Amino acid sequence: MIPITKPFLPPQEEYQSYLDGIWKRQWLTNMGPLASELEMSLKAHLQLKHLLYVTNGTVALQMAIKALGLTGEIITTPFSFIATTSSIVWEGCAPVFVDIEASSLTIDAGKIEAAITTNTSAILATHVYGNPCDVKTIQAIAEKHDLKVIYDGAHAFGVEVYGKSIFEYGDISICSLHATKLYHSTEGGIIVTKDAALLKRLAYMRNFGFSGPESFAELGINGKNSEFHAAMGLANIPYIEQIHNKRKALTELYHLRLKHLKAVAPIWHKAATINYAYYPMVFESETLMLKCMDQLKASEIFTRRYFYPSLANALPYLEPQDFEVTDMVAKRVLCLPLFYDLTVEEVELICRLLLRIQNN
DSSP, X not given: OBOSOOOOOOOHHHHHHHHHHHHHHTOOSSSOHHHHHHHHHHHHHHTOSOOEEESOHHHHHHHHHHHTTXXXXXXXXXXXXXXXXXXXXXXXXXXXXXXXXXXTOSBOGGGTGGGOOTTEEEXXXXXXXXXXXXXXXXXXXXXXXXXXXXXXXXXXXXXXXTTEEGGGSSSEEEEEOOTTSSSOOSSOEEEXXXXXXXXXXXXXXXXXXXXXXXXXXXXXXXXXXXXXXXXXXXXXXXXHHXXXXXXXXXXXXXXXXXXXXXXXXXXXXXXXXXXXXXXXEEESXXXXXXXXXXXXXXXXXXXXXXXXXXXXXXXXXXXXXXXXXXXXXXXXXXXXXXXXTOOHHHHHHHHHHHHHHHHO
């Protein structure tokens, strides 16, 4: 059986060494020494000035919306994980969808201005599969219309664009450190901002709004993470480059073997590095995609329709809308298995089966 993904796990004894320290200190949560160390380590690795380690990527999005004081409408993409849209609604704002580009699968920046109204307060865009949005155009639009920008970089760990971290862009960027991600802390997320005052506010918010043992500075939430999760994050940091190189090699093998598959990969941002977080393919037709998915499953090879369906016409709490490109891509896209323990032989098998299925 070949799953769609598997979490990377460091050598057990290395993780255990962190657990031994937890047992000695008996400090399990509330931003203990390991969580603080992980924040510092991630800042150094990603070359960021400010960063907060939080419960997960969804809480990070909710905190970002709250910290920026957003109200009214937030322009976003219908082609993303549900948390992108649900966080907007959860915080009492209204998502306004803009279609995506057929090439990159990220929000079509050329269509954003047409969606702006007097009620628009922000743009929340997703770096889909880690592929950066058109950050320069989005920033210019935001400045012209006095809007805030949040980037959902759940998939974008380690990506750089125009020579600096993808998380340097926007008022706030977030990333998921969930176990399915290429770098993870079992559960977790990060919030990044260049604004020191905004970071301070977010830090208060992460801990119920406490500013002292008996005082409060902000409306807060429990956005902290545990020492056990931080331990996994710290144990995984030394392997980031190794994980990246293995995923790169498997991705390049997919590219080589699937040249004649009637499907295309998204076009990556020309000024960005690639983190090899996913291997999505947009098939020539939904019929072919479903045929490939079903017959791979019959061979116990599991894929994922990620993202399907479109958020614009699938959520019971929003009026359904149709978007030409998003609807087409959502119906035809399929992510193939990609993870550290996946072998060359398994990728070769997947590719042979896909081409056989297509030609039968």
